[in-house]
Amino acid sequence: MTMETARGTIDVSKSNSINLLHSKAVGLAGVLFLAVTGAAPMSAMLGNVPFAAGYGIGKYTPAAFLMATIVLTIFSVGYAAMASRVSSVGGFYSFISQGLGREVGMSAGIGSLACYSLFEASLTGLFAFFGNLWISQHFGINVPWIVLALVMIVVIAALAYRDVKVSARLLGIALILEVIMLLIFSLGVIFAHGATNFSGDSLNVFKVFTPVAEQTVGTVAIPAGAAAVGIFMAFWSWVGFEMAPNYAEESRDPKRIIPQSLLISVIGLGLFYTFVSWCAVAAYPTEADMVAKAFSDGVNFFLTPIQTFVGGWGYQLMSLLILTSSFACGMAFHNTASRYLYSLAREGVLPQAIAETHDHHKSPHKASALQSVLAAVWVLLYGLAYGFDDPSGQAWLGVYTLFAVLGTGLLLVLQAVVSLAIYMWFKKNGGGSMLTTVIAPLISLIVQLVLVYTLVANLATLGGTNGFARSIPYVGLAILIVGLIWGFVLKSANPKAYENIGHMVNEG
Structure with a gap:
């Protein structure tokens, strides 16, 4: 049996027939590790800062991270308020369904699934690029990037098959090592340069729209x-923190833990990213030298300074940690995509078999296996279209960057929509303060829509002449429209599944 709540939602904790995830498996630290590792500090810094500085806004890159901190904190205020009232593995999908209706929620569900499925595929590109580089440097072997990408997908699939506690422990270890290494890098720069190269102007958020000038x-x-490149790369670095509500059903006291983890992660990441990127910009003698390095040799933008200021061991360790970081980040996105598949299947939108959980581990093992297939398909399709022989152009600039652009564009749209959904939900159900339920969500809605427009308007700079880059807005729009149509079809074809859309919660 299931029990309907006063708000018309279905409490799955009262059901004897629904496969549930491992209840109370992780606490605040576990949820933080699962979510923050999706943001992947090492991958975010080594993968995104060079793009932001070399192709975007130069010395104002730290200011872009500071601005993103402010914007996402405003978003998180309303998001955390909603998470304190609704506990569901569906995350965005559930919040939007309950705030704006099931059809829009269905669109959000398919969009969210596409986002995180793409993000796992994206990280295989970063892993494959740096993996190819590391193996070539140490063993003189040129391993095709597609092989490394598929190996990463297979290993993640094996680990995600097990209890969520296993993922939390592995991701926690990876996160701690990443943070320590980036702090060592930052301290190396500080001890080498003192305050000489650090400019307060680099933190001026009003200058984030100042692009790098053409120069030699x-x-x-x-x-x-293009300023949009710097801003986009800053926001892409946070992707992952918003996944915390997807672990509500597996956490202890989710209505307290999930809001806490959201605010801790967004503010903590923001301060850390701003500090590390500021140190990275200050690692070079002049702004011109810094921009030239970021533009022409972004791969070594962090690696060259750490070798100079810390030593060869720092270079070697950071080279390895970018691999573990991209792997851990991909695993975190895999876990979230699996939970969206599980949630959609549990509610009858996808085949019920996908919602089955493992008898022992209580993991969404079938949804996890399906997500592994989806990630492999994304990567293989790109490789078949553009080739498998160029790790830099295909794995890093192609799979990593362009899949990230598509996924992040979709995510910004969803964050704007969920902001509106939060406002509408509290307007209907009451509770919360004016700040958390009206002001913060509406400001977030406006800002995120501006960011989406900025991203679309600057795709030529982000993607160059790549045909896939030019098609990104249309692909993203098509995904959302398919979800919306699906919602309307379910309303008449399968009323029971339609009623369930985004309305299964766990009050246990």
């Missing part, structure tokens, strides 16, 4: 940058 530094010809 030595033999490096640098075209004019």
Whole structure:
């Protein structure tokens, strides 16, 4: 049996027939590790800061991270308020369904699933690029990037098959090592330069729209940058923190833990990212040198300074940790995509078999297996279209960057929609303060829509001449429209599944 609550939701904790996840498996630390590792500090810094500085806004890159901190904190205020009232593995999908209706919620569900499925595929590109580089440097072997990408997907599938506690422990270890290494890098820069190279102007959020000027530094010809690139890369670095509500049903006291983890992660990541990116910008003698390095040799933007200021051991360790970071980040996204599949199947939108949980581990093992297949398909399709012989152009600039652009664009749209849903839900159900349920959500809605427009308007800079880059807005729009149509079809074809859309919660 299931029990309907006063708000028309279905409490799955009262059911004897629904496969449930491992209840009370993780506490606050576990949820933080699962979510923050999705943001992947090492991958975010080494993968995104060079793009932001070399192709975007140069020395104002730290300001972009500071601005993103402010914007996402405002978003999190309303998001945390909603999470304190609704506990569901569906995350965005459930919040939007309950705030704006089931059809829009269905669109959000398919969009969210596509986001996190793409993000896992994206991280295989970063892992494959740096993996190819590391193996080539140490063993003189050129391993095709597609092989490394598929190996990562298979290993993640094996680990995600087990209890969520296993993922939390592994991701926690990876996160701690990443933070320590980036702090060592930052301290190395500080001890080498003191306060000489640190400029307060680099933290001026009103200058984040100041792009790099066209210039020539030595033999490096640098075209004019685009502010949108710097801003986008900053926001892409946070992707993952918003996954915390997806672990509500597996956490202890979710209505307290999930809101706490959201605010701790967004503010903690923001301060850390701003500090590390500020140190990275200050690691070079002049702004021109810094921009030239970021533009022409972004792979070594962090690695060269750490070798100079910390030593060869720092270089070697950071080279390894970017691999573990990209792997851990991909695993975190895999876990979230699996839970969206599980949630959609549990509610009858997808085949019920996908919602089965493992008898012993209580993991969504069938949803996890399906997500592994989806990630492999994304990567293989890109490789078949553009080739498997260029790790830099295909794995890093292609799979990693372009899948991230598509996924992040979708995510920004969903964050805007969920902000509106939060406002509407509290307007209907009451509770909360004016700040958390009206002001913060509406400000977040406006800002995120501006960011989506900025991203779409600057796709040429982000993707160059790549045909896939030009199609990104249309692919994203098609995904959302398919979900919306699906919702309307279910309303007449399967009323029971339609009623369940985004309305299964866990009050246990």
